[in-house]
Amino acid sequence: MNRAYTLAFVALLALLPLIPATPEFWITQLNYIGLSSLVVIGLVVLTGVGGLTSFGQAAFVGMGAYTTAYLTTALGWSPWLTLPLCLTVVGVIAYGLGVVTLRLSGHYLPLSTIAWGLSFFYLFGNMEAFGKYDGIAGVEPLSLFGWSLASGRGIYYLIWGLALAAVWATRNLLDSRPGRAIRALKGGAGMAESFGVDTASYKVVIFVYAALLAGISGWLYAHMQRAVSPSPFGLNYGIEYLFMAVIGGAGHVWGAILGSTVVLVLKDQIQNWVPRLFDTTANLEMIVFGVLLVVVLQYARDGLWPYVQRLAGARAGRRAARGGEEPPEAPPLPQRPRPTEGEVVLEVEAIRKEFGGLVAVNDIGFRVRAGEIVGLIGPNGAGKSTTFNLITGVLPATCGEVRFLGKRISGLSARAIARLGVGRSFQHVQLLPGMSVLENVALGAHLRSNVGVVAGALHSERAREAALLHEASRQLQRVGLGDYLHEQAGNLALGQQRILEIARALAADPVLLLLDEPAAGLRYKEKQELAAVLSQLRAEGMSILLVEHDMEFVMRITNHLVVMDFGTKLAEGPPVEIQSSPVVLEAYLGGVDEELAHG
Incomplete structure (x- = not known):
């Protein structure tokens, strides 16, 4: 009001009550x-x-x-x-x-x-x-x-x-x-x-x-x-x-x-x-x-x-849509230490997921090192998103092991894995459409503060709240959404919503970033901007594992590729090798990407 x-x-x-006539x-x-x-x-x-x-x-x-x-x-x-x-x-x-x-x-x-x-x-x-x-x-x-x-x-x-x-x-x-x-x-x-x-x-x-x-x-x-x-x-x-x-x-x-x-x-x-x-x-x-x-x-x-x-002429549910004021300056939130370049961040060893008699992921294994982008590619239904969900604890693995920075995380809850430093986006955009862009990203930084219910209700956490919102604003500026801080997330275009998911994941200060089809729905210029953001993150030491169907995008930014088909690992190696692999070309890439291989 x-x-x-x-x-x-x-x-x-x-x-x-003070009026006698009442x-x-x-x-x-x-x-x-x-x-x-x-x-x-x-x-x-x-x-x-x-x-x-x-x-x-x-x-x-x-x-x-x-x-x-x-x-x-x-x-x-x-x-x-x-x-x-x-x-x-x-x-x-x-x-x-x-x-x-x-x-x-x-x-x-x-x-x-x-x-x-x-x-x-x-x-x-x-x-x-x-x-x-x-x-x-x-x-x-x-x-x-x-x-x-x-x-x-x-x-x-x-x-x-x-x-x-x-x-x-x-x-x-x-x-x-x-x-x-x-x-x-x-x-x-x-x-x-x-x-x-x-x-x-x-x-x-x-x-x-x-x-x-x-x-x-x-x-x-x-x-x-x-x-x-x-x-x-x-x-x-x-x-x-x-x-x-x-x-x-x-x-x-x-x-x-x-x-x-x-x-x-x-x-x-x-x-x-x-x-x-x-x-x-x-x-x-x-x-x-x-x-x-x-x-x-x-x-x-x-x-x-x-x-x-x-x-009453009030604006319901949000402040100014564009050009709203940025959150006030606040001390930066603490950041977790980063592994040294080349250090193994993620190890996936023979993980398997069965749904009844269906084997969705069949003994997949690979590694992700600090400062590199690894692409997980394959046709629809190959098991890529299921593999993501096994790594992040959304689904329990039937067998196999996942280790993050040397610690076994298979069997842990999604919440516990996030606490260790794993951030993610989703295949189908999962935002809170009625909340502002800024608030959606601030939710990603939930673990970086300890404000409780009583402090929130009594309005005694303003300094810590300001730090969270400032961090959220910083990440939005980083991915090019700084003009939409107070816009409702549901009002953004699909491509912008996908970039917003990346900003939310970055607000968690992850060591490992898992991106599920981040370029889906983006226009060519937006993909270029996303590629620049991911390349900058890699230069800063971030480890990124991504699923993507845009082969031109994947071949341009990844250091390493893992190819899946029907839940199994078909091939693994640098993008140049994958482009020219006859097995991969026959099973997945097809004629479109044969042109990439010869072009």
Whole structure:
């Protein structure tokens, strides 16, 4: 949101309770909107950004509410002292649930959240200590410096202060190093693993983060209502929170407040008007919400918030497309030591990959030395990309061994191999199209910083973040994309996207660079520029292994070639020998490259 509009919104929120003419109902409604917004902000991170659907957030609200209600009524605790324990209880339970349920994928994950959400609802209603379905009454109201927060106007500022703090912290988090990793979970998890992102851990992190925000909402709810019972923490409320996230804009933090407002105002109006229009007391709001959700998904899949942005004249999702300001100067990131020229960097010995009865890679072996470019060539289906995936840990080898700088890496995860200094691009471009070019490259430097979730949310990592962005900018300038720093990656042409992948790999400070068809889709001039970049990297001591179909490009820049056919190594040697090899010409290169051999 534009800063001026943000300030105006905050000022309006602050002034409303001070105006005597403001109806008490408005204050109560705004309090419920603020409580719901806390839960929905967590869902924006979990579902809208992270791609993990949960119907069980109402259960975490209940945990926070019941924990403080029990401690204040049964044990006489101060309400403020119960908040840390509420967060501890919610966090521990969420961590346990996350470790178990986030291993599931597809429709199994949301089904599992329904299952444990229902379980907690019935647990709340059957525990003697919690008053069963009657709940707990007489919860002590909050007070601050002698000022009672028992009234709606009294607790209003605390609710909205925490809600706006959650917006601030969440926006900070998503714009940080861990935020880029979180944004990669939805549609780019495999790619992110290849740059050292522990995607499984980040899934648990955002699951706990969303649960903690829901727990804070529950704590506030208990002291605002001064009573808790199971009914507000059932599955229907879990579905309602998801409605709010989707209608507001599941990928937009401010959309959480918009969605909460729309749903709760509509809910109230439906409850007022339906009995008058249809002469019924039936609960019909869920039907209306269902229709509304279908309409939003059909005509506004990103929710209502992008429309609000456009009406306000704000730029949604990115800064200036071209010519945006470069990141500020920052100290260079540390670089790993480079092997001496000619030292063996990669040794592949008799690696084999079987898919059932199909042998995709058949006992392939070769070496890559420091300061040389090795080409892996062969017709489509020869097993080149599979060989890449075996080297980088994306696929496990059936047998054989891969060593990097003398250390065995076969059997290690893609994340562990990336940590050692292996960078890569992909046969099919794998970028995060909704993120800027600069942010995509900064994701490649993930392992070169140690900024955590708390530092990101509290905005305390600016110096380290500046260093990451400066490194990303440097690599983009290096490959000729310096004019596109703030452009969305999905808006680039295919050739530019391939070069962007190389910049992202370079940001990881690799010793060995694996490029899978980097020249595919590039125009002649772009290929010349790419060849110049790769030649410069070789001169700097970089080791490069590349797969490529453009024979003119390969013959011009490589020191050594390995030819594959049907998963086996057909030939190996300098480009001049490969060009003139009768076996290779017959099996792969064909007439086009016979001309190369004689030309």
